[in-house]
């Protein structure tokens with residue numbers, strides 16, 4: 097044997113072992129290990145079934161990547177699924193998950209896996225991720241209906257388009273693409289000592305509205321929502337160039353006291369110029385040029401910024417928001433010797449239901465159906481079951 101062969105063989109063997117470890121789905125990252133309460137015991141329990149699955153799938157391994165994993169929340173073989181069912185069950189892991197007939201193929205952007213999740217369990221995880229669980233129960237119910245509607249509308253089984261990020265997925269867990277999603281681990285981290293109280297509040301809101309969706313003309317609506325409107329929601333036609341009769345501008349009272357209602361974003365001129373130059377074809381943009389020739393060109397009817405000017409160029413405010421990571425397009429500008437300041441109002445794109453506004457309406461005695469009728473005018477509540 098030549099010198100140097102032994103280390104190569106050892107490295108290859110190690111790589112093969114790692115590949116097998118990954119293929120059988122055994123815990124790998126720190127997060128995987130943290131998800132298992134007794135890692136070695138559970139990994140040992142998982143090995144036989146995963147090895148069998150791997151042996152069966154081996155000839156099709158390359159193509160099986162695009163297929164959903166054959167798992168459900170009742171599948172004790174899937175630790176992620178077991179964790180999820182704990183979130184929606186009324187009294188902990190031993191109970192059955194919520195009743196639902198529609199099962200979604202959810203693409204988890206963190207794990208890269210496609211998992212089958214019953215609709216009502218999915219809604220629990222979305223409400224937990226998308227709205228503060230401390231919000232009023234009626235606001236949580238409104239969020240549950242909105243999030244369920246989005247999932248039902250997107251599901252391929254209902255003729256929806258699914259999620260374009262992954263073939264075979266109905267919906268993904270990217271909040272900027274489909275809807276955010278929090279499993280038990282994420283909820284525990286987020287809620288800490290309040291975990292049990294908040295879990296039950298979310299589950300209660302989902303159960304109370306189980307199967308209910310918003311429709312317009314007998315079809316599930318296109319749902320959009322955001323955190324804080326700033327006092328008025330925005331029409332879909334202004335932000336997304338798509339006009340929908342139920343996504344129009346409405347007043348959103350009682351948001352003023354909410355944390356994050358007003359926030360200032362500060363950039364040096366050089367920083368802002370670099371960020372804008374990477375988003376727009378503005379190669380020669382310098383901090384100095386920005387300081388001399390940047391400002392607001394036009395406003396939307398609600399008072400948000402519609403376009404900004406940079407020299408003789410006009411930039412859509414929604415794109416500027418994205419490039420600079422601003423909280424909203426409702427802002428005014430100011431400058432000092434070195435900085436540009438964006439005095440922002442609200443948080444999010446401003447279209448559809450304002451979560452802070454929904455919470456304010458609920459605090460004033462509004463029910464979830466009042467809230468939904470206000471933010472999505474002309475829509476009806478209906479059952480998601482045919």
Ligand SMILES: [Zn+2]
Pocket residue numbers: 259260261267268269270273274275
């Ligand atoms: Zn998506």
